[in-house]
Amino acid sequence: MSHAVLVLNASYEFLNVTSLKRAVKLLYKGKAEVVEAVDNRAVVSRHFRLPLPSIIRMLYFIHRPFKEVPLTRKNILLRDRHVCQYCGKPGDTVDHVRPRSRKGPDSWENCVCACAACNRRKNNRTPEEANMLLTRKPRKPSHIPWLLIKQDASREGWARFLFWNISIEEVPD
Ligand SMILES: [Zn+2]
Incomplete structure (x- = not known):
């Protein structure tokens, strides 16, 4: 299954995007909690039944620097x-x-x-x-998530967390 799950740090900041399998593992082991689930859908196994997670949050803080967005x-x-x-x-x-x-x-x-x-x-x-002026000044995006939300507009639930990671200078003028 290619269902992707947004992972937030304990601080509710974006951490990464992971597979459903890995997200379920984190939830099952009590390392993360569900922040947002997909309505009316569940992950069911012999041992548990969980709402299908869309966003999960780590229950402990993970220190990880953000990767730079490659210029492509x-x-x-x-x-x-x-x-x-x-x-x-x-x-x-x-x-x-x-x-x-x-x-x-x-x-x-x-x-x-x-x-x-x-x-x-x-x-x-x-x-x-x-005599062709730019409509806005081009800037370097600081993190991958900023690009992720544009790529996948259907992930509306994700946007409010991803926006937290946009630095002030990236807010459109
Ligand atoms: Zn044009």
């Missing part, structure tokens, strides 16, 4: 919600704000999602030269 084409598009950062239409290409040909780096701050038309039109120019 997919993650840049996810960060920008597949919206062209110049015109606001759907986009699926990555544009270098300062063109690569002019020493623009591969970085979160210099790469944005753009539609094919804007990408072509801007070409080897800076936004100022092309």
Whole structure:
């Protein structure tokens, strides 16, 4: 079964996403508790019957530093919600704000999602030269969860916990 379970730390902060099997193990061993379950569904075995967990919380605190979000084409598009950062239409290409040909780096701050038309039109120019201004300043996302919620909008119950991990500068202007 590919049911994914959100795991919160004892502090209710995001820890990771795990498999149902591992989540049940943690619950069964008394290491975690159910925070949110899927309505009317249960995990049943000979020994127990549990509500199907959607979110669980560790009962002891786990120290774990967050992993950095890797800079990939997919993650840049996810960060920008597949919206062209110049015109606001759907986009699926990555544009270098300062063109690569002019020493623009591969970085979160210099790469944005753009539609094919804007990408072509801007070409080897800076936004100022092309008179194509960015709708918002591109920033580096600090944690994976920020991207996870965008990927899986159906996990509404998860969002309120994941948002806790967004640092202030990532709240859209
Ligand atoms: Zn565009």
